[in-house]
Amino acid sequence: MTMATVVNSMQIVEPFLWLLTFDDYQNNTVLRAVGNLEDVTSRGEVYTAFPFEIVLPTDDGQKPQTLKLVFPNVGQELMQLIREYAPGLNPKIKMELILASAPDNVEKTLDFMEVGNVTYNALAVTFDLVSSSIFARRTCTGTYNQAEFPGLFWALQ
Numbered sequence: 001m002t003m004a005t006v007v008n009s010m011q012i013v014e015p016f017l018w019l020l021t022f023d024d025y026q027n028n029t030v031l032r033a034v035g036n037l038e039d040v041t042s043r044g045e046v047y048t049a050f051p052f053e054i055v056l057p058t059d060d061g062q063k064p065q066t067l068k069l070v071f072p073n074v075g076q077e078l079m080q081l082i083r084e085y086a087p088g089l090n091p092k093i094k095m096e097l098i099l100a101s102a103p104d105n106v107e108k109t110l111d112f113m114e115v116g117n118v119t120y121n122a123l124a125v126t127f128d129l130v131s132s133s134i135f136a137r138r139t140c141t142g143t144y145n146q147a148e149f150p151g152l153f154w155a156l157q
């Protein structure tokens with residue numbers, strides 16, 4: 001069954017699952033989680049059952065889009081990841097959407113996100129994910145005039 005079939009059917013009986021892969025380059029560790037009640041094996045890799053919530057951003061057209069991943073603060077795996085990473089070596093996150101009946105067929109991949117900010121308390125750990133793509137980042141803006149930048153206006157002369 002394909003994702004289009006499931007989405008367009010009158011009754012959705014096939015669950016979608018998000019597979020998360022945290023690549024911590026600083027410590028050479030990889031954490032894999034699935035938003036499910038039981039572990040899932042996809043393409044030979046085991047994704048540990050771990051409840052989490054994906055919070056989508058509001059689209060205001062003014063700032064780059066960020067996602068939030070909210071995990072219940074139930075284990076030490078995430079706390080170890082948070083405490084050990086250094087600025088500039090942010091863990092990369094890959095998110096893959098699969099159907100529960102076909103875990104080896106990835107329907108959608110988001111592989112350009114990295115951890116931008118982390119907040120936590122006794123109840124939850126929240127990761128703010130930002131795009132690692134240069135094309136999604138805001139850049140400085142300015143104006144160019146012919147007196148200061150004559151090379152840009154050579155065709156007008």
